[in-house]
Amino acid sequence: MRFLFLGDLVGRPGRDAVKKHLPDLRRELGLDAVVANGENAAAGFGITKKICEEMFESGVDLITGGNHSWDQREALAFIDDEPRLLRPHNYPAGTPGRGVGVVDAGRGRKLLVINMMARLYMDPLDDPFATMKAVLSSVRLGATANAILLDFHGEASSEKMAMGHYVDGKVSLCVGTHTHVPTADTMILPGGTAYQTDAGMCGDYDSVIGMDKQAPLARFTRKLPTEKLQVAKGEGTLCGVFVETDDKTGLALKAFPLRKGGRLQATQPQLV
Template sequence: MKLLFIGDIVGRAGRKALSENLDRLVDRHLVDLVVANGENAAAGYGLTASVLAELFAAGVDVVTSGNHIWDKREINPILEREDRLLRPANYPPGLPGRGSGVFETAAGIKVGVVNLEGRVFMKNLDCPFRSADALIAELRRATPLILVDFHAEATSEKQAMGFYLDSRVSAVIGTHTHVQTADERILAGGTGYLTDVGMTGSQDAIIGNQKEPALERFLTQQPVRLEAAKKDPQLCGVLLTLNETTGRCEGIERLQEGL
């Protein structure tokens, strides 16, 4: 089967790149399931109900997220009622939403998706490695096909997660840093790995934000508000070819699609 994972969608430019590229990519690569990280899709910070609906209407089947999922107050009831929206599983118990799920393709193929957040240079959350152990053991009862979105800052932590989960999941794909890395590979145990899938948003920007305010923040060290940029939209993603019987990754290809 073919699974397309799309990197962090940032603001209107990201949604534009998604809507104008996704159908073509699905048709060209015969994609069975589309997963996208949407935590920055609403003006660069968080998600709203209308933006989430827009992502689903564009053809996304499952939306993952990260630390910015909490940026909009209205997200809590959405997380409770929308099974196709995931937030990192290793936040403290009792918070709304879920961090994993099993989703079916149009052909009835079951695919598990896990959303985790790193701790290095980020919040001191529950251990993502131990959280992964419990979630993956449960998902493997339903399917050998499992994708992990590891939303983390440090390359070392992402690589560690890839090796830790090798042979137990189909792919570990990193998000959060918004810059696509060139280290896609299939690990010894059959797990596809990419440190960061990149960003779907403006390329005439600093990780999706307008350049001038970002530069001002660096130069003055003052709390300047950042705004999502709009020019030169591009979609970044990764195409995974997965064995439906074994769950192993048999192909991994980075994608970059402009308008």
């Protein structure tokens, strides 16, 4: 199976990058599934039903979330009825929505997607390691699902790396989101799980993590309240991680960073 995970979509530049590049990438890379983190898709804060539909029409199969999942209040009203939109699975019991979803990857294959949120420097949700253990007790890579993708949304690289080793051999890809900067540690761990600490954002990199530079600069240099943060409006870079798995075991055979468009140096898998 070949699938692509896209990092946090930040506002219109991130969405435009998806619409511009994803249709060609699906064809060129022979992608069976595409998953994107969409918690910043609506002007940098949350996601709406209209934006979900826009991304699905552009070739995204499933959207994950994070600490901004509820910034657009309408998400609370429609997430229960939209299985293609996830929020972190370790939210307290009774929270609207779900943290685990399935993508039909064709030819009878299934990609199981798990959305989890870290706790260091983040909201104190339920223990993501214990929650992950509970999920994996009921699914098995290569049997219950042909491939398993974990989006671990968090701030600290140490916590993300620890999760990668915790699930090594049990999921196809463990990838971090939230920091909006692509890390240079794409690899396959000893047990066969593809890993990258952060996929980076799909957005304008002539910015401060996707936001227009002026307000953040004023906050850092003057320590005074400033105007509301606004999404930077330049051309977005599409950032993500490409993985190819063994259909029998679900383990990763290949893992490559992907960057296309905008300001960052382009990288794209060279497949044979």
